[in-house]
Amino acid sequence: QKEVEQNSGPLSVPEGAIASLNCTYSDRGSQSFFWYRQYSGKSPELIMSIYSNGDKEDGRFTAQLNKASQYVSLLIRDSQPSDSATYLCAVWPGGTSYGKLTFGQGTILTVHP
Amino acid sequence: DAGVIQSPRHEVTEMGQEVTLRCKPISGHDYLFWYRQTMMRGLELLIYFNNNVPIDDSGMPEDRFSAKMPNASFSTLKIQPSEPRDSAVYFCASLAGASDTQYFGPGTRLTVL
Numbered sequence: 001q002k003e004v005e006q007n008s009g010p011l012s013v014p015e016g017a018i019a020s021l022n023c024t025y026s027d028r029g030s031q032s033f034f035w036y037r038q039y040s041g042k043s044p045e046l047i048m049s050i051y052s053n054g055d056k057e058d059g060r061f062t063a064q065l066n067k068a069s070q071y072v073s074l075l076i077r078d079s080q081p082s083d084s085a086t087y088l089c090a091v092w093p094g095g096t097s098y099g100k101l102t103f104g105q106g107t108i109l110t111v112h113p
Numbered sequence: 114d115a116g117v118i119q120s121p122r123h124e125v126t127e128m129g130q131e132v133t134l135r136c137k138p139i140s141g142h143d144y145l146f147w148y149r150q151t152m153m154r155g156l157e158l159l160i161y162f163n164n165n166v167p168i169d170d171s172g173m174p175e176d177r178f179s180a181k182m183p184n185a186s187f188s189t190l191k192i193q194p195s196e197p198r199d200s201a202v203y204f205c206a207s208l209a210g211a212s213d214t215q216y217f218g219p220g221t222r223l224t225v226l
Contacts, residue, residue: 032213043204043217044156088156092213099144099208099215100169103156 003027004091006104015113019076023089023104026070031094033065033072034101038086048074079111117218119205125224131193134221137186138207146215147180147190148204156204162188163210195225 007022021035032051036044050056050063050072062075072091076083089104118137126132138145146161160170165182173180177196182188192199202222206215 034213043220045217046214049213097169098163098210099146100158100161101215102158105155 003102004089004104006087006089006107008107010108010110012110012112013079015079015081015111017079017111019079019083019109019111021074021076021087021089021107021109023072023074024070025072025089025091025102027091027093028067028070029094030067030070030091032092033063034090034092035061035063035074036088036090036103038088038106040085044088076109079109081111081113084110117205117207117216119203119218119221121221122219123222123224125226126195127226128196129194130225131191132195132199132223132225134190134192134203134205134223136188136190136205136218138188138205139209139216140186142207142209142216143185144208144210144215145182145188146206146208147188148206148217149201150204150220151201159190192223195223197225199223200225 003026005024013019035048037047038044048063050065056063060077064073086106086108088106090101120135143164147159150156159172160180162182180190202220204217204220206217208215
């Protein structure tokens with residue numbers, strides 16, 4: 001079983017729709033959760049981090065965390081073509097391994113006009 | 114700030130040759146990470162340093178890979194001898210210990226023929 005799994009893509013949504021990206025993790029003790037966006041041919045960049053159960057909103061992005069279900073998601077409202085990218089879920093297990101992230105395989109999102 | 118700097122951006126070499134990848138982290142960041150990204154395996158952590166000291170090298174695939182960080186502003190990842198299966202994009206990232214944001218460099222695309 002992979003440590004961090006993301007819903008298989010690619011995901012295609014029309015402009016203006018809500019894009020929903022999902023991620024599950026195996027280490028129940030994980031502390032911190034991140035969403036990175038990676039445009040084709042570019043490097044990953046952090047767009048959201050979440051540490052507590054519930055929702056965290058930042059503009060059009062909402063991260064949701066459910067530690068009991070070991071599940072984290074990213075919602076993108078009013079999707080734009082510029083949101084087309086690969087979205088990577090990353091998990092930090094906590095403890096002494098500060099900064100050591102495990103990444104999911106990524107979900108390719110395409111927003112079509 | 115110039116961000117994380119990596120060189121070269123592209124490297125094409127022949128099997129058996131030595132390859133050295135270079136990274137300059139963001140000034141003041143005390144963590145440095147080396148990642149490898151392929152279509153098959155996704156983004157994998159190879160090794161990371163804290164205050165120039167290697168903390169975890171469990172992701173280094175084999176003895177052909179080595180990494181050093183002689184000072185706070187420079188790190189190298191060396192592959193000797195290189196093999197075609199080492200072809201990938203290698204990213205360097207840095208992190209300030211008081212933050213949770215890893216900043217990635219532009220990456221080095223390595224092709225081993």
